[in-house]
Amino acid sequence: MKVKVTSIPVLNQEKALQFYTEKLGFLKKVDVPLSEHSRWLTVVSKEEQNGVEILLEPAPNHFEPAKVYQKALFDSGIPYTQFSSDNVQQDYDRLVKLGVDFSVKPTSMGTVKIAVFNDTCGNNIQIVEML
Template sequence: MKIYVTSVFVDDQRKAQKFYTEVLGFRTKRDIPIGEASWLTLVSPEAPDGVELLLEPDGHPAVKPYKEALVNDGIPATSFQVDDVRAEFKRLTELGVRFTQEPTEMGDVTAAVFDDTCGNLVQIVQM
């Protein structure tokens, strides 16, 4: 058994697609219309056949309070691994990304947290 897809709830799939591809650098893998939304997945260019990130519409009534609670408590909705957190922090900051936590060492991990502009906090980690 292996992980095939994981999701992050977003308030606007197209806005999220633009941010996650143009700013973060992911690539669109699948974009299949399903009614008003799409099965919209992204992959890392470093692992095009790896785990897909589903940009899941947050229309279910339980999702918005859940997302708001996570953001209010500073809890990231998802986490991505990077080779160099400080370099990625600098690159993303220069692109206008708003960080809620600057790079912080936590044992063997260095992490930072940013706002994905779609209602979520996202953590980047360097192992």
């Protein structure tokens, strides 16, 4: 087995697509309408265009436990997921210039350096650099 797609719940797919492409630099990979209010919408890293796709999945408003879980993670400052970075400080500096809000500035923690930002779609996302 291998990972082909992983999902991140987002409060608004269009806003998420703009953030993940315009701010983070991902590329839109698949965009297929599923219903009037949702679509199969994935993005990929520019560096690994055939790599793992991130499904920008509509947060399940009709499923209360998922809403509670996503909000609890966000309110606690816990990242929903993490992305690898070759240089956290450089990515932090670039993203701050683009107006991205960080709750944790670049911080060394043993063998890694991390930073955590708000994806504007209901999630904290951590970037990690292996030192």
